[in-house]
Amino acid sequence: MSNVEEAPTEIRCQAEKSASPGVEIITPHRVPLGGGLEVRRTLPRHTRSMIGAWCFADHYGPHDVSAGGGGMNVPPHPHTGLQTVSWLFEGVVEHRDSLGTHALVRPGELNLMTGGHGICHSEVSAPGTAVLHGVQLWVALPDAHRDAPANFEHHTPPVVEIDGAAVRVLLGELAGERSPVPTFSPLLGAELVLPPGARLRLPVDPGHEHGVLVDSGTLELAGHPVARGELGFVAAGPAGLELANPTGTDVRVVLLGGAPFTEDIVMWWNFIGRGHDEIAAFREEWQRQSERFGRVQGYTGGPAWLPAPPLPETRIRPRARP
Numbered sequence: 251m252s253n254v255e256e257a258p259t260e261i262r263c264q265a266e267k268s269a270s271p272g273v274e275i276i277t278p279h280r281v282p283l284g285g286g287l288e289v290r291r292t293l294p295r296h297t298r299s300m301i302g303a304w305c306f307a308d309h310y311g312p313h314d315v316s317a318g319g320g321g322m323n324v325p326p327h328p329h330t331g332l333q334t335v336s337w338l339f340e341g342v343v344e345h346r347d348s349l350g351t352h353a354l355v356r357p358g359e360l361n362l363m364t365g366g367h368g369i370c371h372s373e374v375s376a377p378g379t380a381v382l383h384g385v386q387l388w389v390a391l392p393d394a395h396r397d398a399p400a401n402f403e404h405h406t407p408p409v410v411e412i413d414g415a416a417v418r419v420l421l422g423e424l425a426g427e428r429s430p431v432p433t434f435s436p437l438l439g440a441e442l443v444l445p446p447g448a449r450l451r452l453p454v455d456p457g458h459e460h461g462v463l464v465d466s467g468t469l470e471l472a473g474h475p476v477a478r479g480e481l482g483f484v485a486a487g488p489a490g491l492e493l494a495n496p497t498g499t500d501v502r503v504v505l506l507g508g509a510p511f512t513e514d515i516v517m518w519w520n521f522i523g524r525g526h527d528e529i530a531a532f533r534e535e536w537q538r539q540s541e542r543f544g545r546v547q548g549y550t551g552g553p554a555w556l557p558a559p560p561l562p563e564t565r566i567r568p569r570a571r572p
Contacts, residue, residue: 273474274298274483276461278309287313287322287382292463292481294517299569301461301483302508303435305332305390305517309463309479311383312340321375322382326546327556328536329365331396331515331522335439336361337420337504338384339465347371348544351402357384360405360420362431365522366391366398368535368542372549385463385504387439390515390522395434400544405431413450415493416443422507425453438507444469444495452505456489460507467501470494486510514568519558526565533558 276298278290293300293307315321322343336343336355343355347363348370355361363371375382391398407418412425419427422438429439438458444450454460462471462482469475471482472492484491486509495501516523521532535542536558546555 272484272488273472275474275476276481276483278479278481281308286315289386290479292479293461294569298483300390300511301459301506302437303389303392303511304387304437304439304461304506304508305511305515305522305569306386306388307461307463307481307506308386309384309465310386311381313382314380315341315375315382316380321379322373323375323551324373325551325553325556326370326372326549327520328368328370328532328543328558329363329520330368330532330542331391332365333389333391333434334363334365335387335389335420336363336384337387337441338382339502340381340383341379342376343379343382344374344376345371346546346548347400347402348546349400349402350547352548353402353404358406358418360403360407360429360431362403362405362421364391364398364401364403366396366400368532368544369400370536370543370546370555372546372551374549374551385465387506388522389433389435389437390511390513390517392435392511393513393524396522396524398434403431405429412442412452414445414448415450417441424505435511436509438505440505442493442503442505444493444501444503446495446498446500449492449494452491452493453489454491454507455509457486458507458509459486460484460491460505462491462493463504463506465502465504467495467497467499469501469503470496516566516568518561518566526567529566530561533561
C-alpha cells in the first residue's frame, strides 16, 4: 500500500542494533494507517535510508480483514520520481491507475508501477479477501530517469530451487535466474523460503548492498539472528550471503539489493524529488488535480481522490545517509 499517513515526517527513531561489523539489524517502526491496518516500516530509518535504490519498505499482516470495514481502501493518490513494487503473501488487492490499468495483485505475482513524471492510483481489497499479508516497496528513480513516463508491469516469477530453498526473482538476477522486468538502476528483489534446517550461501553481486527482510520465523544472516519483521543489512563487499534456518518451520524472507544510490533525494508523502520547492510544486499540482497525474476511472470506494497532507513548517531535507 502507499504512504497514507496524515502527517508524514522524517523518521527519527532509536539507533539500529549492530550485530557485527558486517551485519546491521534494522528494527521496524510501527505505523498505523487507519482502517485497522498497521505496517512495520524498516525503510527509511534515521540511520539507514536506502538499500541500493530501495527507499521504502512496509511489511504488513497477516491482517484479518473479513470483519466489516477492516480491509484496504486507499482512494486515488499520486506518485512522482519512484516505482512501487507490490508483493503479496496472502489476499488480493484491486489496483486501478490513471493509465487505465485495472489489475488484481495476487500472491506470487509482481506488480511494478512507474510513477516517474506523475501517476495516480487506487488500492482496494478485492471482494472475498479475508486476510491481507505482504510488502509494499518503493524504488527511487535516478536523476536521469526520474521524469520517465508512467508505466505498469506485471510478472509472475517462476519458483526455482537453490540449495533446497524456494526462490522467486522479482527484479534483477539471482543464481542464474533473471527477471524480465526492466529497472532504471541495478536492483535485486527476491522472495526466499528456507525449509527447516536449511543452510545456503547465496551468490550476490559484491558491488551491491543487501537487505534481508524476515516475513516469518527467525533467520540467521552470517550467523546472526534476524527476527520476524526485522531487516538484516549487509554493506557492499561480500560475494555471498550466508543464510540459515535454525528453526523447525519454514522461514520466508524478502531479499533486496542494489548498487549504492549516491544521489540526494527528498521524500515526502508519496512524492520523491530533489528539493523542498519541487515537492511543494508536486503537492500544489495534485491539490488542483492537474493533468500531470491524470484520473483513475472506476474507483467507487470513497472520495474521488485523497488530498495531500499539509507541508511541514520546516523545509524538507534530503534523507540522511550513514
